[in-house]
Amino acid sequence: MKPVAIGRCTICLASARHSVEIRRSSPSMMRIACFVAVLAIAGGHASAAETRPNILLIFTDDQSYRTLSCYEGAESWAQTPNIDRLAARGVRFTHAYIGTWCMPSRVTLLTGLHQYGAKTMRMDGAYPGSEYDPAQCPFWPAVFRKRGYHTAHIGKWHSGRDAGFGRDWDHQIVWNRPKHPANAPNYYDNQLLSVDGAEPKVVPGYSTDNYTRWAIDYIRGRHREPAKPWYLWLCYSGVHAPYMPAERHRQDYRNATVATPADIYPPRPGKPGYMQQVAAWEKGPLGEPVLSDKAIGSEVGDDFARDRGRSLSAWSRQYHQAVRALDEGVGRVLAALEESGQVANTLVVFTADQGYAWGQHGFRAKLAPYDANIRAPLIISMPGTLPEGQVCRTPVGGADLPPTFFGFAGLELPWPMHGHDLTSLLKNPAGDWPHTTLLPFTADQFGSDCDTVPAPPGNRHKSGVPWYILVARGRYKYIRTLEAGEPEELYDLLADPDELTNLAADSACRATVQKLRAAALAELSRTGAKLRDSLPPVQE
Numbered sequence: 001m002k003p004v005a006i007g008r009c010t011i012c013l014a015s016a017r018h019s020v021e022i023r024r025s026s027p028s029m030m031r032i033a034c035f036v037a038v039l040a041i042a043g044g045h046a047s048a049a050e051t052r053p054n055i056l057l058i059f060t061d062d063q064s065y066r067t068l069s070c071y072e073g074a075e076s077w078a079q080t081p082n083i084d085r086l087a088a089r090g091v092r093f094t095h096a097y098i099g100t101w102c103m104p105s106r107v108t109l110l111t112g113l114h115q116y117g118a119k120t121m122r123m124d125g126a127y128p129g130s131e132y133d134p135a136q137c138p139f140w141p142a143v144f145r146k147r148g149y150h151t152a153h154i155g156k157w158h159s160g161r162d163a164g165f166g167r168d169w170d171h172q173i174v175w176n177r178p179k180h181p182a183n184a185p186n187y188y189d190n191q192l193l194s195v196d197g198a199e200p201k202v203v204p205g206y207s208t209d210n211y212t213r214w215a216i217d218y219i220r221g222r223h224r225e226p227a228k229p230w231y232l233w234l235c236y237s238g239v240h241a242p243y244m245p246a247e248r249h250r251q252d253y254r255n256a257t258v259a260t261p262a263d264i265y266p267p268r269p270g271k272p273g274y275m276q277q278v279a280a281w282e283k284g285p286l287g288e289p290v291l292s293d294k295a296i297g298s299e300v301g302d303d304f305a306r307d308r309g310r311s312l313s314a315w316s317r318q319y320h321q322a323v324r325a326l327d328e329g330v331g332r333v334l335a336a337l338e339e340s341g342q343v344a345n346t347l348v349v350f351t352a353d354q355g356y357a358w359g360q361h362g363f364r365a366k367l368a369p370y371d372a373n374i375r376a377p378l379i380i381s382m383p384g385t386l387p388e389g390q391v392c393r394t395p396v397g398g399a400d401l402p403p404t405f406f407g408f409a410g411l412e413l414p415w416p417m418h419g420h421d422l423t424s425l426l427k428n429p430a431g432d433w434p435h436t437t438l439l440p441f442t443a444d445q446f447g448s449d450c451d452t453v454p455a456p457p458g459n460r461h462k463s464g465v466p467w468y469i470l471v472a473r474g475r476y477k478y479i480r481t482l483e484a485g486e487p488e489e490l491y492d493l494l495a496d497p498d499e500l501t502n503l504a505a506d507s508a509c510r511a512t513v514q515k516l517r518a519a520a521l522a523e524l525s526r527t528g529a530k531l532r533d534s535l536p537p538v539q540e
Helices: 027-042 081-088 102-111 141-146 207-219 312-339 398-409 423-427 507-526 530-534
Strands: 002-006 009-013 054-060 091-097 150-157 171-176 191-195 201-203 230-235 281-283 289-291 346-352 376-381 390-392 437-441 468-473 476-481 489-492
Touching: 054 312, 054 398, 081 312, 081 346, 081 376, 091 468, 102 398, 141 150, 141 230, 150 207, 171 207, 207 230, 207 312, 289 312, 312 346, 346 398, 398 423, 437 507, 468 507, 476 507, 489 507, 507 530
Parallel strands: 054 230, 054 346, 091 390, 150 171, 150 230
Antiparallel strands: 002 009, 091 376, 171 191, 191 201, 281 289, 346 376, 437 468, 468 476, 476 489
């Protein structure tokens, strides 16, 4: 066997089957190639001189890309200096579709599969109760554990009562909402937390700060084995309703106002029938929108946050105030990486389960297929390995993240996943991407319960939003509402980022509609979606 030296790595290549081609022009691929070769020689396990990267996934709740000052479309007064610095040291994705609401996005991140691929996952019992069979619906962190990673989860859990300690996680501090529905509204204080499988106890303190402190402890070496690479999923429960800011931020943005979205009130030409009924806002006594008694949003447990007398600007200020502690937390966590000398060997991913609309299209909610409702921030950083200060305008999805993590860890996928490894885009953010980004919405149904599209009203979430499929490719987004007779939708996300003009009926866009319709069907077929065979007809 001939040893091959690459930087500090020396690899014996036993045969051509185990050889790895290294290109000098690609530092990221050099690092990944080292990991793959080490695993090939070690039979899939880490060597004594562990070089595989740590992976830190920072995951916030209901946080729109519009809250981050590094994003186009952000409020001019929004301030997120720490997350902005992360973007300056990595790749910022402008169009990320991580999920449609809390539970599906988390299920996708744990399995690499869309809702309809998550076997046995279901809503069960008092909200937000849910169950699954780990044998039929395994979560991939268990694979990382078996392959030499130390895995940890800190924060919110919304994917079945079984949170996976000892199977998926070596260390866990979990706020398990499905298991303890009575404590489910406690997004910001007095959370019922279980540490490493122990009996849960109520823990006082502002949740964002608590999670940050525990994540820093883990990064510094507490609760883990120092010789192992690690994966940490840090799941903040902010900025979910009731959008409670830390006491220190309650006077921030005191005089800030927001513009009234163009389509906050119906009608909304070109959009499906249910969109003509969305009326979360009404004109207040001073002319500015105030929350109405038809506010969509209580379906995710935020009805306790309602206050009809408050204006759109007041609500938006409070929402952004709650983001301030998240930004501080990100800054402290990144500082811990710096201080512990782990920045160069840690892939950092910052994202959210989905976005959140404030007045756009009449909503105060997520769920709906419009960017204002569901588009999330996504920033990926690994200085020295990935480009810095780059922007990628290619649409990507939550299903793409697990394959990317496996790629960086040099591990084979344990099962076919629905997304694609983003490494090529991370290396060249302006490069070609041959894949179509699909985001399905099947309300609160998963697995085989999604095999057939139900007739109305069974195809509707309790909020009134019906099932749909969304495809984003290049500058266009295609939406197909899964209800007979509804129009297809096509939006030019560059020319019309607010998605006010449906181009589907424009004869000049007919070819684009047909192309994306076919792409949607192809993605459903590729990912084994049986619902493809029962799609209701579109409006002719």
